[in-house]
Amino acid sequence: MEERDPSVVARARDGDRDAFRALVDLHSRYIYSLAHRMTGNAQDAEDVVQEAWLKAHKQLARFEARADFRTWLHRITVNCSIDLIRSRRHREDAHDPADLEQGPLSERGADTQPTPERVAASVQISDRVQQALGLLTALERAAFTLRHVEGMSIEEVGEQLGMKTSATKHSIFRAVRKMRTALEPFVES
Amino acid sequence: MTNHLSEEELILHYYGETPRAAAPRLAEHLASCGECEAANTRLHRVLTLVDSAPPVDARPGFERDVWARLEPQLDEGLVRRLVRRSAVREGGSATREGGWRTFFWAPQWALAGGVAALVVVAFMAGRISNGTDVVLPAPQRAAASPERVLHAAVGDHLDRTQMMLVELVNADTDQLDQLAGEQARASDLVAANRLMRQSAEQSGDGAIADILEDLERVLLEIANAPADVTSNELSDLKSRITTEDLLFRVRVIASEMRQRNRTDREAGDRPAQRLPVS
Ligand SMILES: [Zn+2]
Numbered sequence: 001m002e003e004r005d006p007s008v009v010a011r012a013r014d015g016d017r018d019a020f021r022a023l024v025d026l027h028s029r030y031i032y033s034l035a036h037r038m039t040g041n042a043q044d045a046e047d048v049v050q051e052a053w054l055k056a057h058k059q060l061a062r063f064e065a066r067a068d069f070r071t072w073l074h075r076i077t078v079n080c081s082i083d084l085i086r087s088r089r090h091r092e093d094a095h096d097p098a099d100l101e102q103g104p105l106s107e108r109g110a111d112t113q114p115t116p117e118r119v120a121a122s123v124q125i126s127d128r129v130q131q132a133l134g135l136l137t138a139l140e141r142a143a144f145t146l147r148h149v150e151g152m153s154i155e156e157v158g159e160q161l162g163m164k165t166s167a168t169k170h171s172i173f174r175a176v177r178k179m180r181t182a183l184e185p186f187v188e189s
Numbered sequence: 190m191t192n193h194l195s196e197e198e199l200i201l202h203y204y205g206e207t208p209r210a211a212a213p214r215l216a217e218h219l220a221s222c223g224e225c226e227a228a229n230t231r232l233h234r235v236l237t238l239v240d241s242a243p244p245v246d247a248r249p250g251f252e253r254d255v256w257a258r259l260e261p262q263l264d265e266g267l268v269r270r271l272v273r274r275s276a277v278r279e280g281g282s283a284t285r286e287g288g289w290r291t292f293f294w295a296p297q298w299a300l301a302g303g304v305a306a307l308v309v310v311a312f313m314a315g316r317i318s319n320g321t322d323v324v325l326p327a328p329q330r331a332a333a334s335p336e337r338v339l340h341a342a343v344g345d346h347l348d349r350t351q352m353m354l355v356e357l358v359n360a361d362t363d364q365l366d367q368l369a370g371e372q373a374r375a376s377d378l379v380a381a382n383r384l385m386r387q388s389a390e391q392s393g394d395g396a397i398a399d400i401l402e403d404l405e406r407v408l409l410e411i412a413n414a415p416a417d418v419t420s421n422e423l424s425d426l427k428s429r430i431t432t433e434d435l436l437f438r439v440r441v442i443a444s445e446m447r448q449r450n451r452t453d454r455e456a457g458d459r460p461a462q463r464l465p466v467s
Binding site: 017021024028029033036037045057125126129130132133147148153154169172176177179180183184186 | 196197200201204206231232234235236238239240241242243244245246247251252255256258259260262263
């Protein structure tokens with residue numbers, strides 16, 4: 001997204017607290033969605049949003065004025081999500097993957113805000129997709145999202161998540177298989 | 190047709206990650222096998238469905254909550270940057286931002302330099318300010334360097350001074366009697382402050398000496414304020430403490446002292462670490 005007012009970024013970079021707050025107001029919702037897609041739950045997504053803003057604030061001086069702020073922030077958010085997931089990797093390695101699931105589906109859907117313009121059918125499908133994503137372990141979800149949404153190569157995904165390429169591949173295979181099992185009924189006429 | 194394509198092969202194909210050597214066979218098979226072609230189509234549809242789902246939206250008012258949680262932490266980040274800046278300043282010539290120069294106080298103390306003086310400082314700092322000694326952890330006491338004694342003493346002193354200033358700034362301008370208590374504490378702190386400033390100057394700790402010098406002026410002003418101070422004078426004093434960013438700078442140096450004490454203790458074996466995210 002094009003930054004609507006580049007001067008806001010410039011002012012924030014010069015230490016203007018109000019300008020930085022304006023950026024927080026403008027972009028937090030976007031990076032929350034991104035972080036939620038990566039981490040799969042509201043609490044982690046909120047933590048990632050905080051961490052991303054702290055990093056952005058710290059690194060703002062290095063932000064190129066001509067670059068797109070949201071693109072820059074997007075990268076920071078993905079990196080923060082990866083950091084969070086990596087910091088928990090040992091837990092997933094050591095425990096049953098179910099530990100990393102986000103609890104009952106009813107709870108999981110709680111932060112999905114239906115908006116009037118969303119028709120009932122699409123809400124149903126999006127719920128279904130969220131539920132399917134909820135079946136993935138944290139690592140499967142992260143690997144899948146980095147490959148499928150962020151467009152990283154499997155090798156890059158492995159590097160980012162600190163996994164071997166073969167293990168990354170299998171995480172993605174498992175993720176897609178779970179998605180296919182859950183969603184295939186919706187795509188067959 | 191035998192040897193249908195596996196799901197894994199179809200997934201790699203979808204993402205354009207089919208190994209080059211396998212690509213011709215895969216393309217050929219897909220073109221000629223209806224079963225695999227149908228499986229491929231289903232996979233595409235499923236993955237397109239994933240894309241079509243709207244993103245999970247944050248709750249209403251989320252931005253406000255983000256800011257409420259974020260803002261205090263931004264100040265801490267600023268503190269860290271200022272600490273780095275003051276560390277740089279210490280190394281070179283101490284350029285000083287203008288400020289409260291009118292109360293410049295020429296030091297008359299003639300303490301001998303070196304460890305002895307610093308230990309005295311540490312002792313005085315604790316005794317004068319709070320009636321308690323500054324105690325270094327026993328195993329480290331023997332090996333304590335002059336710098337470490339100074340850092341510990343200054344850190345301790347700044348914490349106490351900060352508390353006093355915070356109380357003063359938050360004091361109700363109508364409750365003038367509160368000032369009397371702060372005045373007594375301020376005069377105690379002045380004495381410790383002078384000793385420490387001198388030691389800092391002697392040991393070349395420019396940043397510490399700077400903040401202590403500024404503090405000294407304020408402490409003196411508080412200590413010497415007339416007993417019949419008006420509420421206007423008190424609010425004037427408070428506003429100067431705030432506008433000079435004095436509290437903020439005290440916090441910066443105090444946090445730097447804590448950091449140095451930690452660094453001293455860890456003796457350089459601290460591993461490089463990423464910012465904790467969770
Ligand atoms: Zn086939």
